[in-house]
């Protein structure tokens with residue numbers, strides 16, 4: 001479904017990504033982990049067309065995404081829940097969700113997706129008329145995810161959804177993401193710093209470090225790897 | 239004396255409604271694109287001339303009779319300037335605003351300053367060549383007649399210029415329609431989303447460049463309609479924009495930058511102050527009076543009278 005091949009990105013002279021390759025199949029749960037500044041957000045922005053790569057390809061259903069304007073992604077079924085939530089602060093919660101449903105698929109399935117979003121995050125129904133900028137951090141994250149779901153996507157990209165949240169709230173968010181993956185059969189591409197929780201949920205994981213994919217594999221493979229255990233999990237040698 | 243006050247207050251409210259509409263045009267462009275448009279006065283001027291030529295040049299509109307034609311022409315100036323504004327954005331402004339400059343340190347502010355000032359000068363002097371410097375106005379029998387109300391206590395009579403009254407009614411209707419479009423329709427919400435967070439709006443599938451083009455076109459159209467309405471009761475030259483650009487900025491800042499309702503109330507307040515000041519000040523000092531009130535309010539409430547905050551307290 002999504003295929004990133006040999007992708008390199010530079011900001012001015014600085015190399016942020018170097019020869020990155022990644023695949024997400026339909027309904028698959030894929031996680032990318034890596035330290036700060038590894039290039040995870042850059043990878044997402046490149047897939048979303050906000051940053052242009054120096055070389056490499058990004059394909060969606062076998063067709064190149066790079067030629068399409070960045071606003072085409074949502075219409076093609078790719079939802080991007082960005083780092084730092086980025087809700088529309090001056091719009092109400094309900095209007096934020098409506099904007100998520102801007103693409104045609106979102107509009108035609110609006111009644112059903114709205115019910116689903118409210119079932120996952122009941123607080124969004126309670127706060128429907130509140131300005132999104134006045135929500136708490138956790139509520140904003142729920143809104144950002146709900147807004148992503150509103151376009152009825154086939155792939156949900158989540159950039160550090162647990163960032164800055166209390167452990168209990170982060171856990172709720174992870175539970176919901178797992179639920180979305182299981183019950184809605186949505187493919188998920190997740191970037192996380194909470195490596196253990198993230199890898200546990202996923203079918204396949206990648207480790208990104210200073211712009212390169214240094215490791216990939218299933219949950220067991222990654223957890224067994226000494227580098228992952230030491231750097232990200234704070235555990236000793238396997 | 240009471241009669242003078244009564245008439246100044248009424249005239250202030252009526253002219254204020256038209257100023258309110260004029261300010262909404264500027265407020266829309268600033269609120270959505272964050273572009274400070276120095277050419278807004280010239281968009282007002284173009285609205286006046288479009289209206290003038292429509293009434294003079296097209297029998298189709300002349301057919302509506304001398305009463306309705308000027309107001310219909312003012313409304314048609316809207317779509318005409320929407321097209322003009324959209325083209326101006328497509329070929330000029332998009333290069334100094336929006337996503338193309340978002341990453342620059344000044345967010346394109348200097349470029350916008352120079353470009354919009356340049357557009358303003360070109361339109362003024364182009365207007366001089368095309369339209370000439372003779373003062374014009376869109377004559378209607380209503381311009382020279384008044385509704386007379388009263389007598390009020392002390393025998394005071396209230397004179398309401400008919401052209402101004404009808405212009406104010408049209409202005410209010412247009413403002414309400416625009417407000418409904420911005421609040422209730424998907425287009426309006428998408429424009430507000432693009433203003434709030436352009437990158438996130440792109441992730442939602444909103445073409446932000448197109449949203450800005452529509453916003454600029456709408457802002458031009460709204461101010462142009464206000465211009466067409468004003469043309470029914472005052473005379474103008476290609477330099478008329480200079481007189482009103484200050485009023486528009488005062489109104490928009492007073493209203494709290496970027497809220498449509500705020501811009502309307504700001505414009506209304508400015509029109510009111512301007513007319514009320516004629517009671518105690520010579521007409522040359524009208525704009526000075528506006529500025530004194532402006533400084534007072536901005537000093538006391540820097541967020542503007544109607545600015546609201548979407549941040550957590």
Ligand SMILES: Nc1ncnc2c1ncn2[C@@H]1O[C@H](COP(=O)(O)OP(=O)(O)OP(=O)(O)O)[C@@H](O)[C@H]1O
Nearest residue numbers: 011014016034035036037038039040041042043083
């Ligand atoms: N707009 C930019 N201009 C210049 N350099 C940038 C820009 N955005 C990111 N970078 C650099 O690219 C590198 C990768 O950044 P990126 O945001 O992708 O990392 P990340 O893995 O998402 O980090 P974090 O976990 O902290 O979010 C960093 O060194 C960063 O400084």
Ligand SMILES: [Mg+2]
Nearest residue numbers: 040041042083
């Ligand atoms: Mg990041």
